Amino acid sequence: MAGVAPLPFAPAAVVFDMDGLMLDSxxxxxxxxxxxxxxxxxxxxxxxxxxxxxxxxxxxxxxxxxxxxxxxxxxxxxxxxxxxxxxxxAGIDHRPGIVELLQWLVARGIPRAVATSTRRPLALSKLEAAGLRGYFDAICTSSDVARPKPAPDVYLLAAGKLGVEPARCLVLEDSPTGVRAALAAGMTPVQVPDMLAPDEEVRALGHRIVASLAEAQRLLEARLAEQA
CATH class of the missing domain: 1.10.150 (DNA polymerase; domain 1)
Structure with a gap:
């Protein structure tokens, strides 16, 4: 996690992408x-x-x-x-660290939502089969918005469902398209790349990039420790 800037605020909510971020899909x-x-x-x-x-x-x-x-x-x-x-x-494998992170957020009462480009029926069935659906207060999909990522629509919907201002939301994403959507929504994204390594164009967006969900959790832990 060396070289990754600390989070600028303690998030009031965390919004998760699904494919490639939570599930190895x-x-x-x-x-x-x-x-x-x-x-x-x-x-x-x-x-x-x-x-x-x-x-x-x-x-x-x-x-x-x-x-x-x-x-x-x-x-x-x-x-x-x-x-x-x-x-x-049959249930898609989890990405490493997702259950630990979700349990950590639940224990601290930090609201959680999904914002995915997958259509609603498939998104719900995938989360259910993977045992993750119950961790979320809201599930927002491409079926629920007019424009897909990189438009901000699904992230703005998630913030609205949680009742949290977009500027107070942290987003966890694996893809450049999702990072652009989060930035367009006025949120703070942390990218956990999966299959696509960030190129110079993506890095120029200026967001935080970490190697794993465990590192993303450590960023959150460090920021919340400052509040204590």
């Missing part, structure tokens, strides 16, 4: 997309799946359509979706 999604592409006879590079990380469904559909055409893109998404639904129903 980005790897599962990518694997299902790659498998679906192979089974449908498309030769697509792994870099395409990485480029989709953190993007909303409409953006991913457009990226695929540019490669294989609109009809084939729909077929690929439907096939990969069926593969992924089976994986999600």
């Amino acid at each position: 980005e790897r599962a999604i990518n694997a299902c997309m790659a498998r679906a592409a192979r089974e449908l006879g498309h030769d697509l590079p792994d870099s395409l799946w990485l480029a989709m990380v953190g993007k909303g469904e409409a953006v991913c559909r457009s990226m695929l359509a540019e490669r294989v055409g609109a009809e084939a893109a729909e077929q690929l998404l439907a096939h990969s979706g069926a593969l992924y639904d089976a994986v999600a129903a």
Whole structure:
């Protein structure tokens, strides 16, 4: 955590991304997309799946359509979706440190929300299967807002559901798209990168970047200790 600036305030709420931040789902999604592409006879590079990380469904559909055409893109998404639904129903692995962090926040009475680009039915089922749904006071999804990340809509909705001003919310995100959404909402993001390492453009956003959820928790612990 060396070189990471202390938090500027003690957060009144913490808002969590889901895929790649709490759940190790980005790897599962990518694997299902790659498998679906192979089974449908498309030769697509792994870099395409990485480029989709953190993007909303409409953006991913457009990226695929540019490669294989609109009809084939729909077929690929439907096939990969069926593969992924089976994986999600079985319960996706947690990212390291998520349960410890959530329990720590619960013990201190700090409100918690989810703000995800996933559609509501799938988001709820994934959180339920992973045993995480009960930790949250609000769950906000792409089904609930007009614009997906990097627009701020889902984060502003989460702040409203919690009754906390956006400027008093800490956001935990893994993707650059989510970081931009949090910044646009006037919140303070801490990025915990998963599959995408931050490049110079992302680092230029000036937010905090840590290596793990455990490090994010230590940032919170240090800030709250100052309040004691």
